[in-house]
Amino acid sequence: MARVPVIGGNWKMHLDLTEAVALATDVRNRLGSTRGAEVILFPPFPFLKTIADRVEGSSIQVGGQDLHFEKSGAFTGAVTATMLKSVGCSHVLVGHSERRSVFGDTDAVVGRKLLAALDAGLKPVLCIGELLEERKGNQTFQVVARQLQSAIASIPVGRLADLVLAYEPVWAIGTGLTASPEQAQEVHAYIRQKLADLHGASFATATRIQYGGSVKGSNAAGLFTQPDIDGMLVGGASLKGEEFAQIVKARA
Ligand code: PEP
Numbered sequence: 652m653a654r655v656p657v658i659g660g661n662w663k664m665h666l667d668l669t670e671a672v673a674l675a676t677d678v679r680n681r682l683g684s685t686r687g688a689e690v691i692l693f694p695p696f697p698f699l700k701t702i703a704d705r706v707e708g709s710s711i712q713v714g715g716q717d718l719h720f721e722k723s724g725a726f727t728g729a730v731t732a733t734m735l736k737s738v739g740c741s742h743v744l745v746g747h748s749e750r751r752s753v754f755g756d757t758d759a760v761v762g763r764k765l766l767a768a769l770d771a772g773l774k775p776v777l778c779i780g781e782l783l784e785e786r787k788g789n790q791t792f793q794v795v796a797r798q799l800q801s802a803i804a805s806i807p808v809g810r811l812a813d814l815v816l817a818y819e820p821v822w823a824i825g826t827g828l829t830a831s832p833e834q835a836q837e838v839h840a841y842i843r844q845k846l847a848d849l850h851g852a853s854f855a856t857a858t859r860i861q862y863g864g865s866v867k868g869s870n871a872a873g874l875f876t877q878p879d880i881d882g883m884l885v886g887g888a889s890l891k892g893e894e895f896a897q898i899v900k901a902r903a
Contacts, residue, residue, distance in 0.1 A: 654859050656875075656902045657689040657815055657882035659776060660889025661716065661744065661863075664695060671698040675705045677892030682899055683709030688882075690899055691742050691776075692889075696730060703739025714742030714776065717750055720763035732771030742774045744884075746802065748821045758801040765802050774813040776884065777802055778863070779842075783822035791820075792841050799845050808850040816860045817884040818842060823864025825886055832873045832880075835862045839879035868897030875902045 666674065671694055682690050683706065691712045694702045703713040719729035735743055744750075745768060746761035756764070761777075768775040779798040781791045795818065803811060818838055823830050830838075839860050847855035862874055863884030874880050882902070888894045 654857065654881045655687070655689060657691065657859050657861060658895075658899045658902070659691045659693060659714070659742075659744075659817070659861065659882070659884045660895050661693045661747070661884060661886045662695060662889060663716070663749070663886060665890055666695070666698070668698055668701065671695070671702060672705060674890065674892055675702045675711075678895060679706050679709050679711060681892055681896035683711055685710050685899060688899055688902055693742075693744055699735070699740060700738040707739070712741045713739055714744065714774075715740050716744050716747065718743050718745070718764055718768060718773075720760065720767040722767075732767045732773050736771055736773060740773060742776055742815075743768050744817075745775045745777050746798070747778045748780060748819055748824055752821070758798060761798070762802045762805075766806070769806070769810055769813075774815065776815045776817050776861070778817040778819050778884070780817075780819040780821050780824075780864075786820065786822060791838060795838060795842055796845050799842065800849065804849050808854050811850065811854065811858075814858060815882070816842060816846075816858060817863050818860055819863035819884060825865070827865050829865040829867075829870050829874075830862070832877050835874060836877035836879055839877065843879050866898060868894045868901075871898040871901040 693714045693716050715735040718732050745764045750756040779795050781794040785794050843855050859881035861882040861884045862880050866883045866885045867888045
């Protein structure tokens, strides 16, 4: 079964409103009628509504970079899944390595966030991946298996149809070090096997697994040649419309 490629642009904590609108306009002009691939932008929270309005009517979708697992309450600085939906988000990143390492999101918290996203009808992009010392210690498979298992094992497979996974080796994020296509494929194939073990072969075959970690216009095509790489989650290179479009067009 052919999986539709999915490419996300994670703008992280960059840009001001004027720059964000200019970037979204540029991306819309270049990619707004993309067929054969899904394109999702993940702007900072304050720009979400503006950017969602800016790309409305095009094929580009918008997502939040994070969410809180509670439905409301005294959680200063946090946002809920329904808030994200109400400003035009279809997707949300869950468990990005920067949330795990900088903000202390544990596997348990990531699991609760995933459930909160699903409860609200947001499509989650669940990020998993190993640290450099874990790779050096040959623990990559163990780490991604643990992250995957703790997030999705207890969720009925029928609720996971919109789940997208992002394999992001932490040592490759923002470092300029990209996993080689073969290194990435090895882990993607393992993740797909793990999905089959947890929830069956048809779920594993249908679920899209993005690669993330210093993806650029120049290395996207090579990564896309691999059979289990179904898309990219792009940080730095998504801040340049032309380069982001090059990445999407490497597959679309
Ligand atoms: C990311 O933010 O998920 C990411 C992969 O960043 P970069 O492309 O800059 O490595």
